[in-house]
Amino acid sequence: MDLGIHGRRAMVCASSRGLGRACANALAREGAAVVVNGRTAADVAETAAALEAEHGAEIIPVVADVTTAEGRAALLVACPEPDILVLNSAGPPPMPFSRIDGEIWERELHALMVAPLLLLREVLPGMRRRGFGRIVAITSAMVKSPHALMSLSHASRTGLTSVLKGQSRHVARDNVTINQLLPERIDTGRQRELAEHAMKARGITWEEVRAEQIASIAAGRLGTPDEFGDACAFLCSAQAGYISGQSLQLDGGSYEGLW
Amino acid sequence: MDLGIHGRRAMVCASSRGLGRACANALAREGAAVVVNGRTAADVAETAAALEAEHGAEIIPVVADVTTAEGRAALLVACPEPDILVLNSAGPPPMPFSRIDGEIWERELHALMVAPLLLLREVLPGMRRRGFGRIVAITSAMVKSPHALMSLSHASRTGLTSVLKGQSRHVARDNVTINQLLPERIDTGRQRELAEHAMKARGITWEEVRAEQIASIAAGRLGTPDEFGDACAFLCSAQAGYISGQSLQLDGGSYEGLW
């Protein structure tokens, strides 16, 4: 299926590893020029080289922290007029609600919610003017099913979701879509981090944690980064222009709610 | 993007016209062998010939009414082991709640809900045994936002939705996914029918109705059948195996709810 985005410019935040990299990879494969971004120069360089080698795509490596004004400025200098924007950030650690003080709240709300919105604010007017935009936010399944230990993650991301939804209706007329992908247990470093956290916190083995992770998924397996990247590429396609304001769960069919 | 369904067998109900045809077309383009089905022999033959000519695909024409036991039997004789099943049926006319008696309820519930479930029941065990299945139900945006005049449509389809959701969690382990597409104002004969209904009922012109239809969509346009078909093809792809139980709206970003 031709996704109609050959030559489009895609800015993929936090794409040197994990889910962001999977999205960058799928977009590069479809012929988009892709901004590969991360905070660690070596990771960015490695990912950029790998995507270039595999897809012959134009890759624009940007070492920058998207949660800072400087980082966002660097991204916009490298790619002033993106057609595609994938919002992504590293997730916070699990933490009981009772331990989250004002400072922690403000730090994480900034990183996971305010920073992506400030980047979006820079990018949206140009997309509307040019009559094409595809925005995908990578959030979390917990946006729909909050968990007591993950307040920092889902508070920020559900807040982000609501702004994106409000804007999606506002910019639809200009062929700019805004959608959200809700991953649950995609097999990346994040799942390994959470597993290691659980091993320490509960004194259980890697195999036990892993079995629990798998048992929590109706499909009986973790998802693959490639499955995730392809879903992102589809939502960024030309022919997805009538799909907006959607929250698509990639959770192996686990969510219990009707929607 | 390679959808990984070349050679798969796809049964697409009510696919001689409209949204069903758009799905059949996209699946044939991706190399699936496609059952084209409808009640009118000439329509089925015309669509089958067109898809064959355009895509060089294997097309299996089946003239049958999927709302009857005989019709479902004919489909299963022609394609006993489908890998992909697209459930689709003609929508009922708008009707005030006060005019819907028991007989009308039972007829429409049968056509829009019971009949597709009886077909699904035949197909599901084989998909699970073979370890691959992609089921997509075409319903309506009204499943999420019911309208007083469309009770017959959304009652049946929301009921169908809930059974599909319950089953989706149950069969996920066997690499069988069940999703739903919720169209709103895709530019097919159905929109023209509804427009003609409104012209008669309210004494307004084609241009007036059409302007109203467009004004009701945040994107400021109707969707195209090809956009719809490609979304269906994506949900039927090999790489969509981690996506199940989802209700994806194709509504030009119009729905007001967060989800």
Add this chain to the structure above:
Amino acid sequence: MDLGIHGRRAMVCASSRGLGRACANALAREGAAVVVNGRTAADVAETAAALEAEHGAEIIPVVADVTTAEGRAALLVACPEPDILVLNSAGPPPMPFSRIDGEIWERELHALMVAPLLLLREVLPGMRRRGFGRIVAITSAMVKSPHALMSLSHASRTGLTSVLKGQSRHVARDNVTINQLLPERIDTGRQRELAEHAMKARGITWEEVRAEQIASIAAGRLGTPDEFGDACAFLCSAQAGYISGQSLQLDGGSYEGLW
């Protein structure tokens, strides 16, 4: 809190036992004249006598099966102009999807969905004309979180929900509200039935099933019929006139979804 429904006429379907009785009891306590209905004369008489004795309320006993045209006619003869209507019906047995044939579907869809809608159709115009109506449907938590074994229940009830929602927006202007209560494990005969079904099907003891039922509820207990009845009475109150189209879960805080 004065609910402002003293002297109102309340028709409560299937109210000789269980959740329906709890609603009838709360409404009688608030001074409404209540139709107590059931299929078994002795149960109806016993409940009617008990409510009369406890609350000194006017009770109108009607032995009738609301799933039949005769039963609905008997209810309307006994109470031609209800101000309050509580829709309720006995739930179907758990059954695997693969065993549900067309006949079973049609029987249960009629009992759980078509029959209440036909009763509603009779009652709604008068409520609108008189400028007061409170309609509450008792459905099930599974309307929001469908379960593979309970297709008969949630298909019918989710379909019912969607019609009620569509109508709720249509009749709001006439001070007629339509809401829904979604019980999960309220301690009635229904939970005992389901427990006995599980004991037989899985060869486990009463204590084991009961412990499972309790463990499935975040509150760590079953709900009481009185809690349920009071929620119903509140939604039927004069001051609940600005609340309509809502699906209120009484599930001890168990549902995982944000809404």
Add this chain to the structure above:
Amino acid sequence: MDLGIHGRRAMVCASSRGLGRACANALAREGAAVVVNGRTAADVAETAAALEAEHGAEIIPVVADVTTAEGRAALLVACPEPDILVLNSAGPPPMPFSRIDGEIWERELHALMVAPLLLLREVLPGMRRRGFGRIVAITSAMVKSPHALMSLSHASRTGLTSVLKGQSRHVARDNVTINQLLPERIDTGRQRELAEHAMKARGITWEEVRAEQIASIAAGRLGTPDEFGDACAFLCSAQAGYISGQSLQLDGGSYEGLW
């Protein structure tokens, strides 16, 4: 209906006016000892006196800004062990997304989301220990249906919602419930503020704005503060202990979504 909260201690934030006052009033009427709180001494004194006079209730006036650490400390000194907590704050002005910079985001997120969570954090452990707690957050209908001009409001409040939902499941076992009321066009000063904002921004008259406000509500009228207060009192009642994690809309039946 006896709500079973006579003698309970209720802390109602921002209750000298508007929706908060309506809640304080209903709780005082039911015999709770109520903390009346606001930033303006005269308003607090006037409301406290009025509730005392009308209900003979114990009223604890606290002049304090709940968005500051000092304000929260003052509330907790005045009422160290509340049984009931109503979270409420003044809403932010409408503002286009393009004009919201980092500083504005952080100020409003703090006021509408972080501050109430920090107060909740102080109160929750005691409620759990004592085995009784009723928490109600007053947010906005926009939590479910975001609007492009109200990002500041719904971002904060949807984030808040998700934390409350996660915690509600966690504390249900201790007879602590957490619910949310979503008002839409209740006839308070807030609606007059929004109307005046619209009059200036769009050059239209009071009557025109008011007609628009009314036309946006399915019930064809604004809601009354008393209706709102009574819904709050019901969710704070002893018999609402099995209801938690719910988002109850008071919107005159306007919301289009099934839920």
